[in-house]
Amino acid sequence: MNGGIEGKIPAGGKKIVLAGNPNVGKSVIFNALTGLYVDVSNYPGTTLDMACGRYGSDVVIDTPGVYGISSLSEEENIARDIILAADIVVNVANAVHLEQDLFFTLQLIDMGVPMILALNMSDEAVREGLDIDGPLLLEELLGVPVVLTAAVRSTGIEELKNKLYSARKGRVEQSMLNKINKIPSPAGRAEALLILEGDVELSEAHGIKPGTERDSIYSVRREKASWIASEVVKETRKGVSFSSRLGYWMLLPITGFPLLFLTLWAVYEMVGVFFAQYVVEITEGFMHEYYEPALRVMLGQYFPPDSVVSTILAGEYGVLTLTVTYLIGLLLPLVLGIFLVLSILEDTGYLPRIATLVDRTLSGLGLNGQAIIPLILGFGCVTMACITTRLLGSDRERRIAIFLLAFGVPCSAQMAIIMAVFAGLGPLYMLLYAVCICSILIVTGTLLGRFLPGGASPLMIELPPLRLPGLKNIFTKAWLRSYQFIKEAFPLFAGGALFLSMLEVTGLLGGLRNLMVPLTVRWLHLPAEIADVFIMGFIRKEFGAASILNLNMLPVQLFVVMLTLTLTVPCIAATMVIFKERGWREGLLTWSVIYTLAFLIGGLTARLLEAFSLFSSMQVPAMLGLIILTMAFILALSRMYTSRRAKPLKL
Amino acid sequence: MNLDQAKKGQVIRITGIPSELIRVQAIRFGISEGAVVTCREIVPAGPVIVAKNKQEIAIGRSLAKTITVEPVVPKLNRKEPVRSL
Numbered sequence: 244m245n246g247g248i249e250g251k252i253p254a255g256g257k258k259i260v261l262a263g264n265p266n267v268g269k270s271v272i273f274n275a276l277t278g279l280y281v282d283v284s285n286y287p288g289t290t291l292d293m294a295c296g297r298y299g300s301d302v303v304i305d306t307p308g309v310y311g312i313s314s315l316s317e318e319e320n321i322a323r324d325i326i327l328a329a330d331i332v333v334n335v336a337n338a339v340h341l342e343q344d345l346f347f348t349l350q351l352i353d354m355g356v357p358m359i360l361a362l363n364m365s366d367e368a369v370r371e372g373l374d375i376d377g378p379l380l381l382e383e384l385l386g387v388p389v390v391l392t393a394a395v396r397s398t399g400i401e402e403l404k405n406k407l408y409s410a411r412k413g414r415v416e417q418s419m420l421n422k423i424n425k426i427p428s429p430a431g432r433a434e435a436l437l438i439l440e441g442d443v444e445l446s447e448a449h450g451i452k453p454g455t456e457r458d459s460i461y462s463v464r465r466e467k468a469s470w471i472a473s474e475v476v477k478e479t480r481k482g483v484s485f486s487s488r489l490g491y492w493m494l495l496p497i498t499g500f501p502l503l504f505l506t507l508w509a510v511y512e513m514v515g516v517f518f519a520q521y522v523v524e525i526t527e528g529f530m531h532e533y534y535e536p537a538l539r540v541m542l543g544q545y546f547p548p549d550s551v552v553s554t555i556l557a558g559e560y561g562v563l564t565l566t567v568t569y570l571i572g573l574l575l576p577l578v579l580g581i582f583l584v585l586s587i588l589e590d591t592g593y594l595p596r597i598a599t600l601v602d603r604t605l606s607g608l609g610l611n612g613q614a615i616i617p618l619i620l621g622f623g624c625v626t627m628a629c630i631t632t633r634l635l636g637s638d639r640e641r642r643i644a645i646f647l648l649a650f651g652v653p654c655s656a657q658m659a660i661i662m663a664v665f666a667g668l669g670p671l672y673m674l675l676y677a678v679c680i681c682s683i684l685i686v687t688g689t690l691l692g693r694f695l696p697g698g699a700s701p702l703m704i705e706l707p708p709l710r711l712p713g714l715k716n717i718f719t720k721a722w723l724r725s726y727q728f729i730k731e732a733f734p735l736f737a738g739g740a741l742f743l744s745m746l747e748v749t750g751l752l753g754g755l756r757n758l759m760v761p762l763t764v765r766w767l768h769l770p771a772e773i774a775d776v777f778i779m780g781f782i783r784k785e786f787g788a789a790s791i792l793n794l795n796m797l798p799v800q801l802f803v804v805m806l807t808l809t810l811t812v813p814c815i816a817a818t819m820v821i822f823k824e825r826g827w828r829e830g831l832l833t834w835s836v837i838y839t840l841a842f843l844i845g846g847l848t849a850r851l852l853e854a855f856s857l858f859s860s861m862q863v864p865a866m867l868g869l870i871i872l873t874m875a876f877i878l879a880l881s882r883m884y885t886s887r888r889a890k891p892l893k894l
Numbered sequence: 895m896n897l898d899q900a901k902k903g904q905v906i907r908i909t910g911i912p913s914e915l916i917r918v919q920a921i922r923f924g925i926s927e928g929a930v931v932t933c934r935e936i937v938p939a940g941p942v943i944v945a946k947n948k949q950e951i952a953i954g955r956s957l958a959k960t961i962t963v964e965p966v967v968p969k970l971n972r973k974e975p976v977r978s979l
Contacts, residue, residue, distance in 0.1 A: 310922040315915065340949035343924045371948055458914075461921045469924065472947075494937055494952075599952040603940035611954065612941075702941055702954030703919060 257301040259407070260325050262351065263335035264344050265308030266592065266707040268363045270294075271394040271716050272335055273305045276404070293321075294723065304329075311347045313457075314442050316636075323442075326351070327433055331410045332358040333403070338368035338375055338391070339708065342472035349464050352385060352413030353423075354433035359388045359410040361403055366393040367710070374477045381475050386414030395713045416467075419460075427451060490709050493596040503597060507619055510584050518580030519624060523573055530572035535564050551748050560743035566736045569816065570729055574626070578728050581620060581627045582721040588616070590712030590720075595704045602702045608685075609692020611636065611702045614644050621652035626817040628652070629824055630728065636700045642825070643691045649821060650837050651684040653809045664791060664805055668798050671863045678867055679806055682874040683844070689878055693885050735819045743815075752778075766846045767807065768853070769800055776804065781815060799852045807845030812837055895965070897942055897958040900933040906944075907931075910962040923951050930966055 259276075263269050277296025294305040306325050307318035314320055326332060334351055336344035341362070351358055360381070368375060375381075378389035388406045392399030426435035427449075438446050439454040440461075446453035492498040539548070539557050546552045557564045588594045594616065602612030613635055621628035628648050632641045653661060665673045692699070746752045759774040767773075776791055791804060812818050812834060822830035851869065855862045900906050907930050911917040917927070924946050925931060934950060935943040941952045953961070 310919070313918050313922075315919065340924075340947060342947055343922075343949050346922050346924070373948070457918065461918065462926060465921050465924070465926045491935060494935055494943065496938055496940075499937075595952065599937060599941050599943070602952075602954050603937070606954070606956070699956075701916065701957035702952060703916065703923075703957060704952050705923065706943065706950040706952055708948075 255300065257330040258328060259298060259301055259303045259331045259333060260329035261303065261305050261333050261335060262322060262326055262347070263308060264310050264337065264347060266705070267308065267335045267337040267344065268394045269305060269308060269335045270720060271713065272333070272361060272363065272392065272400070272403070273303060274716065274719055275394055275397065275400045277303050309347070310343075311350050312437065312442075313440065314444060320444065323437065323445075326354070326356065327431075329356060331407065332356045333361055333407070333410075334358050335361045335363050338362045338365045339371055339373065341375075341476055342469050343705075345468035345472055346464060348385065349468055350436075352387065353415055353419055353464070354436050355412050355415065356433055357410045357412055359390065359403070359406055360385065361390050361392050361394075361399070363392045363394055365391040366396060366398065367708070368476075371708070375475060381471070384414070384471050384474065387411060395716070422456075422460075426454075487708065490592075490596065490706065493593065494599055494706075496600065499596075499600040503600060506593070506597075510619070511622065514577070514580045514584055514620070514624070515622065518576050522576040522580070526576050527568065527572035530568040534572075535568065538563055554748050555741065555744045558744050558747060560740050560747060562737050562740045562744065565740040565743070566733070569740075570732060570736055574732065574816065575725065575729055577624050577627055578630075578725045579721060581624070581631070582724045582728075583717065584620075585616075585631065586717045586720045586724075587712060590710070590717060592707040592709045595706050598702065598704060599706065606699050607692065608647070608688030609643055609695065609699050610640050610688070611699045613702075613704075614640055617644050617648060618652065621648045621654065622658065625649060625652060625654045625813045626820050629817065629820045632824065637697070639695055639697045640700065642829070643688065643695065645821060645825060646691060646833055646837070647684060647688055649812045649817060649833060650687060650810060650840070651680055653680070654813045654817075657809055657813060660791065661805055661809070664801055668801060672798060672802055675863050675867055675870075676802065676805065678870055679848070680809060682870055683810070686874055686877050690881055693881050732819070732823070735823055736816075739815060739819055762842060766842065767803055768846075768849045769804060770794055770796065773804060777808070777811070781811070781818075799849065799856075802852070803845050803849045806848055807841050810837070810841035810844060895963055897933075897944075897953065897961040897963050898955055900936075900942065900963060900965075902933060902936055904933045905930060905966045906933060906963040907966050908961065909964050912960055916957065916960075920951075924949065925951065 261269050261273055273294060273296065276298050296303045304325055306322040309316075309319045309322045312319055312323045312326070314323070332351055334348050336348055348360060362375065362378065362381070365375060375391065378391055382389045388409050388411070390399055390403045390406055392403060394400065422439055423432060423435050426438055434445050434449070438449065438451055439456065441453045441455065441457040443453055493502055535557070539553075542553055542557050542563075546556075554561065556562055559565070588597075594613075597615055598612030600612070601615045605612055605614055608614075614632075617628045617631045617635070619628075620631055625648050629645050632644045632648075635641045635644060661676070665676065743752075746755070756774050756778060759777065760771050763769050763774050763777070764771050772794055791801070796804070812821070818830075818834060821833060824830075825833060848866075852862065852866055855865045855869075858865050897906070897908075908920075908925060908927055911920055911927060920926065925944070929946065931944040931946045933942060934945040937943070939955065941954050942958045943950055943952050945951075
């Protein structure tokens with residue numbers, strides 16, 4: 244366990260840990276127990292949120308939702324470590340599918356931790372036509388206190404609080420106890436069980452050989468869970484509710500895709516338009532008009548306005564100006580909007596259905612269906628979308644998704660400039676642009692999917708029932724996540740701003756502009772002033788926009804600028820987030836590969852379009868044809884290569 | 895027979911899950927070797943959705959191809975309503 248939690252527990256305080264499957268309402272119970280005093284931080288060495296709150300003189304700790312503790316993922320390892328350190332475990336289970344959830348409950352009981360079972364969503368169970376046969380029978384069978392709750396409606400919370408301290412160890416089969424007792428004693432009872440079940444990390448820590456009986460222990464536990472569930476739950480009627488029918492419509496392509504597009508449109512309107520444009524305009528305007536001038540006046544009392552200190556602290560890229568304006572004026576509304584949408588999608592149960600619907604489509608890109616979420620959000624804001632890649636199951640998928648996002652997905656700010664430019668160029672160029680970007684995305688995704696070691700992690704997800712989420716819960720969740728994001732991003736942004744102001748103070752920024760001239764003029768065949776667009780556009784995306792329209796450029800040149808700009812990493816914020824999510828080494832590699840490719844493709848396109856100007860009016864159609872042929876050629880080549888490589892394996 | 899060949903509405907018994915990792919995950923979902931499940935829905939060329947009691951699991955097509963199943967003759971006293979969309 245990390246010192247962070249230990250430090251926050253008052254003397255004599257107990258650690259109350261919430262544990263349960265995903266989507267059982269753990270966070271609602273957490274909020275009900277802790278109220279407002281919640282602290283969210285990172286699990287050490289990970290990007291996962293950890294929520295900590297006070298309950299009386301004790302501490303309540305939330306764990307990631309897991310189906311059991313088998314060291315299958317980062318989440319499970321974290322849940323394991325927190326549970327091993329717990330004084331009391333509150334196991335939250337979903338009454339609607341008790342049979343599934345009891346597996347984890349029985350594992351916790353076998354671990355011998357003092358616990359209490361909160362059977363949540365009891366109201367939903369009744370609606371689904373299930374009758375839970377009183378908690379008494381379940382208490383008898385499990386040997387731990389059981390409380391029926393419907394946390395969203397605050398039902399049963401008082402009873403849970405009253406019974407909290409009567410948590411006790413549950414009933415364990417004698418045969419299981421015998422097995423556990425054979426594990427040498429330095430490991431506690433709980434750790435002994437996990438070692439018996441083959442937990443590699445714990446076995447190494449205690450120098451004990453991991454057990455090999457996981458399969459048989461799990462089978463026995465599964466059978467017991469199913470038996471208890473069948474004893475306790477009676478199905479009174481079978482009903483197909485509207486929500487379950489809607490759930491099916493979301494899965495079938497013929498109805499699912501229209502529903503998905505409708506949802507995406509709504510998401511785009513909310514995040515891409517309402518938050519990214521309307522709210523940001525207000526918050527950023529406030530920062531520019533009130534916060535920054537006020538700060539400069541205040542600093543002006545101590546330092547002359549043109550001094551080095553003033554420039555570094557409150558200049559154009561000042562640590563106190565750029566950092567705060569960016570974080571509060573720009574990022575906070577965006578983050579809040581996106582986390583609101585994400586929380587809604589999560590809590591309604593729509594997310595796993597979208598993933599199921601598009602699983603097939605995305606498997607070609609080496610991703611599984613869950614990657615659709617960040618890719619969609621990228622069109623709103625690439626920065627935020629990179630953060631949501633945390634949803635993805637494997638590191639490999641996170642890597643592919645972030646690369647695609649940074650490379651080929653234009654964010655809402657870029658989209659706005661693109662629209663403005665292409666309005667003057669005509670539909671043919673717009674089509675060429677769309678085909679270019681799509682084929683680049685497809686080719687890059689396919690190549691990454693084929694050549695990065697490993698494969699798309701197989702999709703196996705639970706489809707929770709569709710439900711209307713609780714408003715308060717959504718807002719709390721979104722706020723806590725946004726707060727944590729800003730807290731983490733602050734040092735990064737301050738560092739970036741410091742770096743930029745250093746460049747400005749030392750005059751290196753102007754030098755950089757000159758350095759870029761050979762690249763822009765000789766390679767991309769563009770006017771020299773365009774260097775500003777690339778540099779300034781990187782620092783602040785909207786800076787570049789006006790100057791593009793003011794420069795007198797040929798249609799081909801405009802097209803090359805737009806294509807190259809789209810392919811580069813959208814802005815400094817996105818760059819910083821990529822570094823934060825992927826680490827310095829991989830971040831730098833991703834960033835430089837993307838910039839190299841962007842300028843390479845931009846230059847090639849410029850040359851090809853110039854060559855095709857021979858065909859006069861057929862210039863753009865010829866280019867279109869060439870792009871599509873190239874894409875088909877690369878895809879066929881990569882398929883041939885991998886199938887030849889795969890053959891010996893199959894023999 | 896493999897899971898991807900199951901038909902919508904068919905009741906099947908899972909007979910084999912070759913990957914140990916998937917087996918461990920599946921057993922916690924309530925789907926162990928020997929479990930009887932209903933094939934609830936098949937997304938064309940996409941995942942297969944199996945149901946056990948009130949709970950539904952989507953299984954990607956490539957994974958479904960590796961899972962072996964056998965059809966179960968439905969018992970007469972168990973009325974599983976045929977879902978029509």
